[in-house]
Amino acid sequence: MDRPLTENIRPGEGPPGIAEYERAGGYRALRKVLGDADPQGLIRTVTDSHLRGRGGAGFPTGRKWSFVPRGEQAAHPVYLIINADEMEPGTFKDRLLLEENPHLLIEGIVIGGYALQADIAYIFLRQEYTLAGERCSRAVAEAYDRGYLGRNILGSGFSLELYLHSSAGRYICGEETALLNALEGRRAIPRAKPPFPPVTGLWGKPTIVNNVETICNVPQIAEHGADRFRALSRSVDGGTKLYGVSGRVKKPGLWELPMGASIREILEEHAGGMRDGFTLRAIIPGGASTEFLPADRLDVKMDFDSVKAAGSRLGTGTMIVLDDRTCPVGMILNLMRFFARESCGWCTPCREGLPWLARTLEAIENGEGRPEDMEILRRHAGLLAPGHTFCALAPGAVEPLQSGLTIFEEDFIRHIREKRCPWRK
Amino acid sequence: MLTQQEVTEINSELAHYEQKRGGCIEALKTVQRHRGWVSDESLADLADFLEMTTDELDSVATFYNLIFRKPVGRHVILVCDSVSCWAMGFGEVLGHLEERLGIKLGQTTADGRFTLLPNVCLGACDRAPALMIDGDLHGDLDEQKVDKILAGYE
Numbered sequence A: 001m002d003r004p005l006t007e008n009i010r011p012g013e014g015p016p017g018i019a020e021y022e023r024a025g026g027y028r029a030l031r032k033v034l035g036d037a038d039p040q041g042l043i044r045t046v047t048d049s050h051l052r053g054r055g056g057a058g059f060p061t062g063r064k065w066s067f068v069p070r071g072e073q074a075a076h077p078v079y080l081i082i083n084a085d086e087m088e089p090g091t092f093k094d095r096l097l098l099e100e101n102p103h104l105l106i107e108g109i110v111i112g113g114y115a116l117q118a119d120i121a122y123i124f125l126r127q128e129y130t131l132a133g134e135r136c137s138r139a140v141a142e143a144y145d146r147g148y149l150g151r152n153i154l155g156s157g158f159s160l161e162l163y164l165h166s167s168a169g170r171y172i173c174g175e176e177t178a179l180l181n182a183l184e185g186r187r188a189i190p191r192a193k194p195p196f197p198p199v200t201g202l203w204g205k206p207t208i209v210n211n212v213e214t215i216c217n218v219p220q221i222a223e224h225g226a227d228r229f230r231a232l233s234r235s236v237d238g239g240t241k242l243y244g245v246s247g248r249v250k251k252p253g254l255w256e257l258p259m260g261a262s263i264r265e266i267l268e269e270h271a272g273g274m275r276d277g278f279t280l281r282a283i284i285p286g287g288a289s290t291e292f293l294p295a296d297r298l299d300v301k302m303d304f305d306s307v308k309a310a311g312s313r314l315g316t317g318t319m320i321v322l323d324d325r326t327c328p329v330g331m332i333l334n335l336m337r338f339f340a341r342e343s344c345g346w347c348t349p350c351r352e353g354l355p356w357l358a359r360t361l362e363a364i365e366n367g368e369g370r371p372e373d374m375e376i377l378r379r380h381a382g383l384l385a386p387g388h389t390f391c392a393l394a395p396g397a398v399e400p401l402q403s404g405l406t407i408f409e410e411d412f413i414r415h416i417r418e419k420r421c422p423w424r425k
Numbered sequence B: 001m002l003t004q005q006e007v008t009e010i011n012s013e014l015a016h017y018e019q020k021r022g023g024c025i026e027a028l029k030t031v032q033r034h035r036g037w038v039s040d041e042s043l044a045d046l047a048d049f050l051e052m053t054t055d056e057l058d059s060v061a062t063f064y065n066l067i068f069r070k071p072v073g074r075h076v077i078l079v080c081d082s083v084s085c086w087a088m089g090f091g092e093v094l095g096h097l098e099e100r101l102g103i104k105l106g107q108t109t110a111d112g113r114f115t116l117l118p119n120v121c122l123g124a125c126d127r128a129p130a131l132m133i134d135g136d137l138h139g140d141l142d143e144q145k146v147d148k149i150l151a152g153y154e
């Protein structure tokens, strides 16, 4: 099976250094691009490849890139920012690429930067990814030494600077406009859109924000073309995907599989199924801000459209398993406390609404819920739907709640009726 | 007063940003690396250096959970309290830590050795429950393992 993102990775041996990466064919795509591709043609190839953003929203990457203004009059510098803020609970996929294959990311950045005619790139890294930070810094230095970064890259006339920015916490920094404020040294609250970052981004200049995994797909697309990338997938979205599983399975972990592998395949073949003594109740398919899918939906394919049709979102593609010995109300309470704490506080429905939801859930979990709380939770979740808040944090926060109220309705009602959590001893 | 060493380190980062204030996170973190935390005095010095008002800089500093505006212990323990760790035994690990250290989340031990803080998902959900001490990640925790890990941080 083709594993273009991870085939160079040797767990426990550290990431390939630049010489090893080159021996395995690394930076060949970059040489090819700087040799003959025209930037616009490269963007068309990425569009044709059906690469969709791996940061959660699944926006088509080529289309996003095409929004950057072109031509003589176009504003510069153009920025390319790699979102390595990975803080969505249950998500641990970008860490692997950052720690184990930093040159793949750098090659993707330079190729993407060339397509965008960018001048400056940043890797926006969460502070807690210390090992990733060390390894990326080393790889960036190596790439500068070999002339893959900096002025006049490989004599092509194209120049790109790449800087590593280490952040200091707060989940909201991963939201792309909050990230821009963070980089500018302001409070990391989201910005109003429009204007959108590809036109008016960092310091008012055209800016593309892409996820780590998204950019790591770019070298193979540049080298082997769009058809080959689409052929890797079992769905209309191109490529492979890093899928992960955490929770009470036999082998929690991360696997690169064709886009569109089924939940069953990931859960049973790769994660080894549930641990003995635990039964699967539901999964959260793609990080904390995606809807629960019940255990009878295992044949859903993990691509953007299929998961959406099933009533949830692919999100980051790293699923969280809920077993029968864990209280679903407790789990939703944990998620809601996370979102309430991480709300940036800028808009009232989110700042006030999420703690309210968390307190209501806490009351139910502690056996102090009232029957009318179910309706209050439903109605309130509706008030935080997209369009009611300034950014996507609050709508994401209520996705597991809304689906949970339906799937686990009986469990909620039992908490309220019995005035206790049935899972507590 | 910022030390010469701090100024040198901050300056090398400032070059990466179109405006000085873009480097303010790195600047705050530089001071924190050298002094453990960011005091009011350091904040004022940094604000001067970055050509920001102290209020502007403090509004950024206080936004981030990993910029410490109060003194912390020699070692900072960040315990992941997000969903996968929660499901895999965060409660027991936290209970054990609190008992061993004699402090609650948000507190520092009397001897100044440890500060205990909750943290969002550490991106180690396949090794849940997880925690981080001074930038070192530790996963697949249980009570014995926690004891062994703590012993490594004097």
Ligand SMILES: Cc1cc2nc3c(=O)[nH]c(=O)nc-3n(C[C@H](O)[C@H](O)[C@H](O)COP(=O)(O)O)c2cc1C
Binding pocket: A052, A053, A054, A055, A056, A057, A058, A059, A061, A083, A084, A085, A086, A087, A088, A171, A172, A173, A174, A175, A176, A177, A209, A210, A211, A212, A214, A215, A391, A392, A393
């Ligand atoms: C609250 C919030 C947090 C986010 N955190 C991240 C993150 O840590 N990493 C990431 O790549 N995208 C994150 N996103 C999505 C980004 O806003 C953006 O869509 C993404 O980086 C675009 O990259 P892509 O098109 O390559 O997916 C977050 C979004 C929201 C609303």
Ligand code: SF4
Binding pocket: A172, A189, A190, A342, A343, A344, A345, A346, A347, A348, A350, A351, A389, A390, A391, A392, A393, A394
């Ligand atoms: S929805 Fe929440 S996180 Fe987003 S801007 Fe409003 S308060 Fe901030």
Ligand code: FES
Binding pocket: A089, A090, A091, B080, B081, B082, B083, B084, B085, B086, B120, B121, B122, B123, B124, B125, B128, B129, B130
């Ligand atoms: S939930 Fe604890 S590391 Fe991800």
